[in-house]
Amino acid sequence: MSTEYRPHSWPREGIVLGVFAVVVFAMPWWLTWIGGYEALATKIVIWAIFALGFDILLGFTGYLSFGHAAFFGTSGYVAGLMFLHYSESIIPALLACLVVSIVLALVLGFLTLRRTGIYFAILTLAFAQMLHAAALSIFQEWTGGDNGLTMSAQPNLFGLPMDGLNVFYLAAVLVVIGFAMARQIRRSPLGLMLRSIKENQMRLEYTGVNVMAYKMTAYLISAIYAGTAGWLMVVYEPYVATKFLHWSTSGEVVIMSVIGGVNTLIGPMIGAAFMMYFENVVQSEIGELWKLVLGAIFVLIVIFLPGGFVDGYNRVRKVLGQKVPSRRHNVPDSPESMRKLRERGRTAEAGRTD
Amino acid sequence: MSATAENAAAAGAGQNQAFLSCRDMHAYYGESYIVQGMSFDVPEGGIMALLGRNGAGKTTTLRTIARAHEPTLKQGEIWLAGQPLHKMNANKAARAGVQLVPEDRRIIPGITVEENLIVAQVAPGTGWSIEEVYEHFPRLAERRRQDAVTLSGGEQQMLAVARAMAREVKLLLLDEPYEGLAPQIVQEIERIVEHVKSLGITTVMVEQNAIAALRLADTAVIVDMGEVAYQGDAQEVLDNKELREEYLAV
Numbered sequence: 001m002s003t004e005y006r007p008h009s010w011p012r013e014g015i016v017l018g019v020f021a022v023v024v025f026a027m028p029w030w031l032t033w034i035g036g037y038e039a040l041a042t043k044i045v046i047w048a049i050f051a052l053g054f055d056i057l058l059g060f061t062g063y064l065s066f067g068h069a070a071f072f073g074t075s076g077y078v079a080g081l082m083f084l085h086y087s088e089s090i091i092p093a094l095l096a097c098l099v100v101s102i103v104l105a106l107v108l109g110f111l112t113l114r115r116t117g118i119y120f121a122i123l124t125l126a127f128a129q130m131l132h133a134a135a136l137s138i139f140q141e142w143t144g145g146d147n148g149l150t151m152s153a154q155p156n157l158f159g160l161p162m163d164g165l166n167v168f169y170l171a172a173v174l175v176v177i178g179f180a181m182a183r184q185i186r187r188s189p190l191g192l193m194l195r196s197i198k199e200n201q202m203r204l205e206y207t208g209v210n211v212m213a214y215k216m217t218a219y220l221i222s223a224i225y226a227g228t229a230g231w232l233m234v235v236y237e238p239y240v241a242t243k244f245l246h247w248s249t250s251g252e253v254v255i256m257s258v259i260g261g262v263n264t265l266i267g268p269m270i271g272a273a274f275m276m277y278f279e280n281v282v283q284s285e286i287g288e289l290w291k292l293v294l295g296a297i298f299v300l301i302v303i304f305l306p307g308g309f310v311d312g313y314n315r316v317r318k319v320l321g322q323k324v325p326s327r328r329h330n331v332p333d334s335p336e337s338m339r340k341l342r343e344r345g346r347t348a349e350a351g352r353t354d
Numbered sequence: 355m356s357a358t359a360e361n362a363a364a365a366g367a368g369q370n371q372a373f374l375s376c377r378d379m380h381a382y383y384g385e386s387y388i389v390q391g392m393s394f395d396v397p398e399g400g401i402m403a404l405l406g407r408n409g410a411g412k413t414t415t416l417r418t419i420a421r422a423h424e425p426t427l428k429q430g431e432i433w434l435a436g437q438p439l440h441k442m443n444a445n446k447a448a449r450a451g452v453q454l455v456p457e458d459r460r461i462i463p464g465i466t467v468e469e470n471l472i473v474a475q476v477a478p479g480t481g482w483s484i485e486e487v488y489e490h491f492p493r494l495a496e497r498r499r500q501d502a503v504t505l506s507g508g509e510q511q512m513l514a515v516a517r518a519m520a521r522e523v524k525l526l527l528l529d530e531p532y533e534g535l536a537p538q539i540v541q542e543i544e545r546i547v548e549h550v551k552s553l554g555i556t557t558v559m560v561e562q563n564a565i566a567a568l569r570l571a572d573t574a575v576i577v578d579m580g581e582v583a584y585q586g587d588a589q590e591v592l593d594n595k596e597l598r599e600e601y602l603a604v
Contacts (some may be wrong), residue, residue, distance in 0.1 A: 189476070192465060196473050199464040206420060206456075207521060208477030313399035 012238040013183070020266075021176045028168060035281045038163030038165065039236075044276045046232045051256045051268035052178050053225020058254075059263030060191065061218050061244050062198035063113070066121045066250050067128030070108065071101050071223045073245030074131065075230030077143055080240040083153040090155045090162055090170075090235050094228070099225030102220060109219040113212060116201075125247060132245040149240035167236045174232070175269070178225060182265050185221070259301055270309050373398035373556050374419070374525055379430035381411075381418040382557050388414040388425060390580035395577040396525075396573070397436075401547065402556045403588055406577035406604055413457060415577065416527045419558070420454035421447040430485040434525055449479050452525030457533065457560075458513035463503035467494055471512055471520050480524040488515045490549070508539030515546055526550060528559045532566060544570055564602045568592050576601045 023030075027041040050072060057063050075097040082093035112123040135143040143149055153163040162170065166221050193214045196204045205211050234240055243249060253268075256275050261267025275294070283290040305312045314324040372395030381389035388411045396402045406412050414425050419432055421444045432439040437450045462470050471484050471494075488495035491512050496503060502513060511531060518526055528547070532540045547570060550557060561567035568574060568588045576584040576591070583601050584591070591597055598604050 089388055189472070192469055192473060193476065196462045196469075200462045202422065202444070203456075203460075203462050204473060205444040206422075206448050206454050207474040207517065208445050208479060209473065210445050210477070 016183075017176065017180055020179055021172075024172045024175055026208050027172070028165065034277075035285075036277060038168070040276060040280050042168040042171055042236050044273045045168065045175050046236060047231050047253075047256065047272035047276055048269035049171070049175050049178050049232065050229035051253055051260070051272040052175070052182055052265060053222045053229070054253045054257055055262065055265055055268045056182055056185065056194075056225065057218050057222035058203065058257055059265070059268075060186065060194040060198065061215060063116070063215065063219070063220075064254070065124040065222075065256065067124030067126070067243050068222070068226050068253055069247065069249035070124075070128040070131050071104060071226035072230040072233075072249060072253075073128075073135070073240075073242075074104055075101055075227035076234050076240045076244040077135065077149060078232045079234040080149040080151060080238070081142060081157055083234070084149070084151050088153050088155050090157050090231075093235075094156070094231055097227045097231040098224060098293065101223045101230075105220045105223035106216070107158070109216045109223075109232075113215045114220060125250065128245065128250055128296070129247055132242065132247070135242055135245050143240070143242070147241060148242055151238045153238045155235045155238060162235050167232070167256050170235070174228060177336040178228075179269075186265070190214070190217065231253060233351045255298060257308075259298060259308050261310030264308070266311040267308050274309075357528050372396055373434045373435055374558070375431075376415075376419065376507050377431045377433075379415070379418055379427060379432065381414055381425040381427050381430075383414070388580050389418060391430075392577070392580065392582050393407045393430075394575045394582055394585050396556060396558060398429045398556055399551070399554045400572035401551055401559060401570055403564070403571035403574045404558055404577065405564050405567065405574060405591075406583075407601065407603065408562075410577040411580040412530055412577055414580075416454065416529050416558065416560050417456075419447075419525075420444060420452055420527055422454070445477065448521065449477055451479070451522060452527065453518035453520055453521055453523040453525070454527040455511075455514040455529060455531065457529040461500070461502040461505070461510045461517075465502060466499050467505065467513060468498040470517055474517040474520040475584045477521075480520065481522045482516075484520065487520055490519070490546075508535050508542065511535065511539075511543060512546070515543070515550075521552070523555055526555055526557045528557060528561075531559065532559060532561060532563050540566070564598070564604050565592070 024045065027044065028038045031037065031041050031044075050068070054065070054068055057065055065347025078097050078100045079093045082096050085268075086092060108124070108127050112120055112127065115123055136145055157166075157170070160166060185194075193204070193209065197211055197214055201211055230244065233244070252275065253272075256271035257268040258271070259274055263310065278290055278294050281291070286293065301308060307314070318324050359568070376395075377393050379389050379392045380387070390411075392411075392415060404412050404415060416512065417443055418427050421427075421437065421439060421442050423444065427440055434450060434452065439447050439450065439452065441534070442450060462473065465473070468484065471487055474480075475484070482490070483601065493509060494513055494516055497509065497570055502510065505513060515526075515528075515531075531543050535543065539601040544566075547557060547559070559567055568591055571588040574584070574586065574588040574591045575582055576597070584597060591602075
């Protein structure tokens with residue numbers, strides 16, 4: 001297993017982004033070959049943006065938010081209200097969604113990021129559920145309560161109606177930009193600080209770093225991705241369901257990340273595609289059983305492939321004799337990585353210099 | 355008294371008395387009362403050995419000075435060259451020049467040796483450049499692109515000290531720097547600590563190997579049950595068999 005880091009190369013980056021863009025833009029076609037349809041491609045790409053942003057928080061910093069629906073849903077409502085009451089142009093709605101996501105992230109981040117682990121997860125879940133409850137009660141007049149926010153709007157971009165493939169192309173452009181940005185963040189000094197936070201937050205604090213500021217930055221970026229996805233979802237389908245704010249939406253993005261492979265960026269997007277495909281295509285074949293089958297797949301992946309699909313891909317590459325990154329990057333508690341860490345500790349105790 | 359006046363007064367006191375001055379520190383881990391009213395001074399530029407039996411409160415004292423999240427300092431003051439450390443959190447104390455090399459988890463795993471040094475230079479107040487670090491620690495230069503977790507125990511200790519030196523360090527706090535290391539590595543760490551001293555940096559060292567620490571130190575503080583049992587010359591402790599037997603069991 002390689003312990004040396006691969007230096008960054010722009011040609012390689014160009015190839016990775018180019019291949020990614022081709023696969024994404026061709027999705028409406030290749031998806032039909034496996035039983036999918038055009039509109040499903042749009043949904044997949046929107047959820048991929050959500051999952052990608054989620055990986056910047058969970059994958060990079062290790063903070064598991066169980067309340068990311070707060071950003072997705074709030075943005076959805078803001079977009080809906082903008083289309084209803086202000087303009088059917090998608091740009092003002094996007095700006096409003098970004099502002100609201102940022103403000104909400106600053107408030108929730110300030111209240112939740114002081115805690116870690118299960119406490120952070122529970123706090124984020126609680127705040128998101130409070131927003132969900134508020135949408136069904138005190139804000140009912142604006143949100144439409146249980147019925148959701150329905151509208152007959154036709155969102156447009158400078159007069160171009162945003163429907164069918166137009167929404168898909170908009171979402172596809174944004175996911176490619178989002179992927180390129182996330183890869184850039186991972187390589188940047190900010191990415192290094194976030195990885196260090198994940199590994200040893202206190203150690204970083206001892207070097208004079210204001211850890212809270214970095215955690216907040218990751219949280220904000222993640223919220224911006226989630227907010228953008230929420231906005232896109234309403235552009236795609238001018239209807240806001242209360243489910244957008246529900247904990248099950250937060251849960252879905254967590255499952256997508258785990259299935260695909262946390263801290264790999266591509267993994268959570270593959271996870272999003274897999275989940276959406278299951279929910280929309282497999283369901284039509286096997287009916288309500290799909291939830292049971294998906295649950296079983298999730299359990300099997302957590303037990304046998306804790307690093308998700310990307311972990312599976314890397315294992316195959318390893319069998320083929322290729323160099324693969326250490327598993328502890330996306331499977332921090334894998335038995336293999338823990339055993340190696342323990343051995344390292346024993347080596348240090350024995351005073352060997354190996 | 356205004357904060358500025360307070361600082362000036364303390365700076366004056368620092369010039370006359372000590373570089374690091376701990377006054378009546380009371381520190382707790384939750385409900386556990388560990389540091390029970392400790393006061394001691396550390397002169398500038400020297401090495402002080404902080405000694406005592408297991409559970410005496412040595413590491414807690416060091417972590418209190420570094421302003422770690424835990425323990426909580428409920429009473430007392432800590433002044434470093436006129437700066438009130440007791441009013442700071444860990445990152446502000448680090449910016450003020452305090453560098454703690456903890457007993458465990460010294461390095462940040464999952465990132466390379468060089469990245470461990472880079473993160474130390476992000477906050478304002480940097481010391482040695484990374485190239486300078488490599489001049490002093492050639493072994494780290496050889497392993498700059500390796501995941502830091504793959505280093506041996508001794509190398510990890512070197513990296514931890516190197517990372518402290520990559521900051522503008524005024525007070526180096528070493529917690530059990532020799533723990534689990536082979537004798538030749540201990541000698542190497544000793545040379546590094548002596549070199550740090552030659553640069554005029556003040557060091558406080560907690561070490562189970564009391565004799566080794568005392569040979570290196572100028573002054574010593576012996577802690578017993580969370581209180582200062584002795585403060586004075588390191589040589590005096592080495593010479594005083596009774597004192598060593600009573601508090602250090604050596």
